[in-house]
Every structure is written in structure tokens, then in C-alpha cells.
Amino acid sequence: MNPHTTESDRQTKPTHECGICGIFGHEDAAKLAYFGLYALQHRGQESAGIVSGNGECMMIHKDMGLVPEVFTESNLQRLSGHLAVGHVRYSTTGESSITNTQPFMVTHKGVPLAVAHNGNLVNTIDLRNHLEAKGSIFQTTMDSEIVVHLMARTMDMGLAKAVKESFACIRGAYSLLLMTPDTMIAVRDPNGFRPLCLGRLDNDAYVVASETCALDLINAEYIRDVAPGEVLIINKDGIESIFPWSPRQKSYCIFEQVYFARPDSDIFGTNVYATRKRMGEILAREAPIEADFVMPFPDSGNYAAIGYSQASGIPLEMGMIRNHYVGRTFIQPSQAMRDFSVRVKLNPVRQLLEDKKVIIVEDSIIRGTTGKSRVRALRDVGAKEIHMLVSCPPTVNACYYGIDFPSSTQLIAAQKTIEGIKEYMDLDSLTYLSLDGLVEATGLPEEDFCLACFNGNYPIKPDKTFRKDSLATCIR
Numbered sequence: 001m002n003p004h005t006t007e008s009d010r011q012t013k014p015t016h017e018c019g020i021c022g023i024f025g026h027e028d029a030a031k032l033a034y035f036g037l038y039a040l041q042h043r044g045q046e047s048a049g050i051v052s053g054n055g056e057c058m059m060i061h062k063d064m065g066l067v068p069e070v071f072t073e074s075n076l077q078r079l080s081g082h083l084a085v086g087h088v089r090y091s092t093t094g095e096s097s098i099t100n101t102q103p104f105m106v107t108h109k110g111v112p113l114a115v116a117h118n119g120n121l122v123n124t125i126d127l128r129n130h131l132e133a134k135g136s137i138f139q140t141t142m143d144s145e146i147v148v149h150l151m152a153r154t155m156d157m158g159l160a161k162a163v164k165e166s167f168a169c170i171r172g173a174y175s176l177l178l179m180t181p182d183t184m185i186a187v188r189d190p191n192g193f194r195p196l197c198l199g200r201l202d203n204d205a206y207v208v209a210s211e212t213c214a215l216d217l218i219n220a221e222y223i224r225d226v227a228p229g230e231v232l233i234i235n236k237d238g239i240e241s242i243f244p245w246s247p248r249q250k251s252y253c254i255f256e257q258v259y260f261a262r263p264d265s266d267i268f269g270t271n272v273y274a275t276r277k278r279m280g281e282i283l284a285r286e287a288p289i290e291a292d293f294v295m296p297f298p299d300s301g302n303y304a305a306i307g308y309s310q311a312s313g314i315p316l317e318m319g320m321i322r323n324h325y326v327g328r329t330f331i332q333p334s335q336a337m338r339d340f341s342v343r344v345k346l347n348p349v350r351q352l353l354e355d356k357k358v359i360i361v362e363d364s365i366i367r368g369t370t371g372k373s374r375v376r377a378l379r380d381v382g383a384k385e386i387h388m389l390v391s392c393p394p395t396v397n398a399c400y401y402g403i404d405f406p407s408s409t410q411l412i413a414a415q416k417t418i419e420g421i422k423e424y425m426d427l428d429s430l431t432y433l434s435l436d437g438l439v440e441a442t443g444l445p446e447e448d449f450c451l452a453c454f455n456g457n458y459p460i461k462p463d464k465t466f467r468k469d470s471l472a473t474c475i476r
């Protein structure tokens with residue numbers, strides 16, 4: 001998992017859109033949210049923000065950049081109060097700009113309301129059109145702003161009822177935090193696409209975060225996952241759990257396990273490190289290959305490579321060394337230097353690779369361009385045979401639920417056969433983990449997952465198939 005996504009990563013790896021972390025009941029709420037966001041930086045590197053509340057009013061600070069670039073000791077001190085909600089963002093809906101940073105805050109009838117959202121709504125066009133027809137004026141192009149407009153229309157009913165009414169007409173993936181000056185509300189969509197967990201600090205303060213790694217950093221005890229379709233209302237009276245909507249089939253995003261989540265997190269009840277290692281073990285069963293050693297393209301292939309090595313008995317080596325000090329952008333050389341942007345980040349170990357048969361373990365192949373350059377770098381230093389194993393099936397479909405895959409015209413597996421990709425990348429062999437093998441690695445039943453980017457079975461159909469007249473009855 002890359003702590004910094006560079007421009008070249010954006011073009012070659014799918015990108016997550018957001019991470020969220022909320023604290024209720026601690027005098028240092030904003031600072032704890034800041035540390036939580038630090039742990040969740042891999043989920044979004046374009047902007048960061050925190051809103052805090054003290055029971056009466058709310059303060060906000062947000063900007064473009066990484067968490068340590070956006071926050072200073074002094075601006076964190078200004079975020080006073082016992083509750084805080086933080087957000088790191090990578091844009092999937094709405095362009096990348098300061099206007100679209102989150103948390104997004106409005107004041108309605110004198111009451112401030114903020115939202116921090118991880119996911120992607122699939123009926124935004126219809127929702128926006130209906131809300132605008134009823135007089136809503138949008139400040140941003142984010143789908144998350146729709147949530148605030150819907151809530152504002154129903155706030156008079158009380159928060160629990162407002163959430164129930166507002167989300168009745170929203171479709172898609174959302175793990176989100178809403179905040180007023182004295183209350184934090186966590187909402188997870190009934191399919192449970194994105195993870196969301198609940199923890200507790202020593203002083204009985206509550207933490208809600210996208211991943212458990214955020215709880216670890218601030219010494220919070222993991223209590224449980226927020227369940228699909230659950231709403232948690234946290235205020236001075238404690239924590240109330242409600243399930244306002246009828247249950248739906250779970251659709252956990254399996255790509256969280258393949259690539260997005262941090263390996264030290266537990267996602268959907270299973271540890272990501274262990275799951276990725278099992279993917280490698282199953283690859284060893286499905287694709288036995290004779291080689292001198294197995295190696296990852298660090299860091300994302302590391303854990304499946306360990307699993308493959310341990311299961312096959314083939315030694316593990318680090319045949320490419322990562323430069324950890326490469327920033328998000330770098331000045332390009334004035335003369336053409338082949339594969340410069342690849343080699344500035346990962347450089348092969350010539351002495352290790354010369355004349356060797358190697359197995360590369362990758363987590364996924366999206367466009368194939370970076371992989372091709374990396375393979376060429378291995379050939380340049382004398383690798384004799386290069387076999388690639390991928391710890392998920394070919395990615396052939398777009399995602400509508402908050403992951404930024406390129407369009408299928410740019411997904412190499414949608415354009416070429418496996419043999420064609422092997423030729424394009426100049427590999428001696430290429431094998432993908434089977435879909436059954438991927439699901440087996442998670443230890444959960446197949447029906448608990450969204451697998452749409454692999455098999456095209458979308459759990460919720462996007463926009464056009466949703467009847468507009470059904471919106472007219474749910475938007476007041």
C-alpha cells in the first residue's frame with residue numbers, strides 16, 4: 001500500500017476516494033481525529049479536513065494536501081471541543097479542488113451540520129436535479145453535498161428520523177459520519193460496501209473509523225464493525241443503534257482486501273495481512289512454477305508473495321528496492337530517460353536478478369503500463385525468466401461504488417486476453433488468482449461480496465435504471 005500516491009500511481013493503480021475518523025467525548029477530539037487520519041492517509045491523499053464541536057458551535061479546518069501538510073499545532077488547537085470528525089479525500093465524484101474538500105459543512109436554520117463521506121452514490125444526477133428543482137443551491141460538485149441537502153429538509157423531525165428519511169432515496173456506497181455541535185452519527189449503507197468500525201478510548205470516548213489501523217494508533221479498543229444498514233447516534237446520553245432500512249444482501253468490496261485497506265487492519269471481520277498471505281498460498285496451489293526465487297513489486301505485492309513463498313518452499317527475495325523518499329510529484333529529466341518514473345521509485349537489484357528465473361507477485365494489473373516498465377527493468381539487469389502471478393482475477397469492469405478505476409477502454413484485461421497481456425508485458429508466463437481462490441482467501445462466503453469489477457454482477461444498478469418518479473415521493 002502506498003503511503004503517497006504519485007501521479008504515476010493514479011494512472012496505473014485504482015485509487016480510493018476517502019477515509020473517515022470521528023471522535024466523541026474527548027477533550028483532545030480534534031488531535032485524536034488528526035492521528036486517526038494519519039493512519040488512514042492511504043485512503044486519500046488529495047485533501048484533508050477536520051470539523052470539531054463543543055456542544056454549541058462548530059469549527060472547521062481543511063485544505064488540499066496530505067494530513068501533515070494541512071494541519072499544524074496551532075490550527076489543531078483552534079479546533080476545540082469534545083467531538084471531531086476528520087476526512088481524507090481522493091476525488092471520484094466531483095473534481096479535485098478546495099471547494100470539494102471534506103468535511104462539508106452547512107448551517108441550516110441556525111444549526112450547523114457537517115458530513116464526511118467514504119463511498120459513491122449511484123443516483124446523484126437524479127437526486128441533484130430533483131433537489132435543484134425544489135430550490136436547493138449546490139456549492140460543490142460532490143455527491144456528499146446531496147446528503148446534507150436531504151438532511152436539511154428533514155432536520156425538524158429530529159436526527160434519527162432525518163437520517164431515516166434522507167437516506168431512503170439515496171442509493172450506492174456510503175460509510176459516513178454526520179456531525180452537529182453535540183452529536184455524531186455514523187451511517188453504513190445496507191450493502192456495507194465500505195468498511196466502518198467502532199472503538200472506545202480509555203475515558204469511554206467513542207471512535208468511528210474507516211479501518212482498525214486508525215484505532216490502533218490512538219490506543220482505542222476495537223468494539224465491533226458498524227453493521228451494514230446500521231446508524232449509530234452518539235451523544236451525551238451514550239450510543240444508540242438503529243437499523244432504519246430493510247436489510248439487503250451484503251456487498252463488501254473485495255478490493256479492500258486485495259489492495260486498498262492497510263494490511264494491519266481488520267476488514268469485514270478478517271485481517272487484511274492474513275487474507276493477502278492466503279491469496280499467495282492459494283496461488284501456489286493454483287499456479288505451481290519452478291523458479292530461483294519469488295519477489296513482490298513492493299509494497300502492494302509483499303504479503304501474497306510471502307504466502308506464495310511459504311506455501312511453495314521457493315525462497316522470497318526483495319528483487320526491487322523502493323525509494324521511500326519520492327514525493328507525490330518530481331521534476332522530469334530534461335533528456336528522455338527510459339522508464340525514469342518507474343526507476344525513481346523502484347530499482348532492481350542486479351546482483352540478485354542476473355541470470356535468474358523469477359516469480360513476481362502483483363496485487364492487480366490495471367493498465368499494465370507500469371508493470372511493463374518494471375518487467376523491462378528486470379530484463380535490463382539480466383533476469384532470465386519472468387513469471388507473473390496476480391493475486392486477484394482480471395479486472396474487466398468499472399466500479400460505481402467509490403473506487404476510481406479507469407474506463408474499461410483503459411483496463412488492459414478488458415482489452416486483451418491473458419495471453420495478449422503476457423505478450424504486451426514481455427512475460428514468460430502470467431497467471432491470475434481464480435475468483436473462487438480469491439473468495440476462499442477471505443474466509444467469507446461469496447455472496448457477502450461485491451465482485452463486480454471481476455464478474456460484472458453489480459449489486460446496485462447505477463443512475464439511469466432508477467425511476468425518477470420514486471424520487472419525487474422521497475424528496476420533500
Ligand code: SF4
Pocket residue numbers: 193252253254255256398399400401402403450451452453454
Ligand atoms: S466493483 Fe470492485 S472495486 Fe468496486 S466495490 Fe465492487 S469489488 Fe469493490
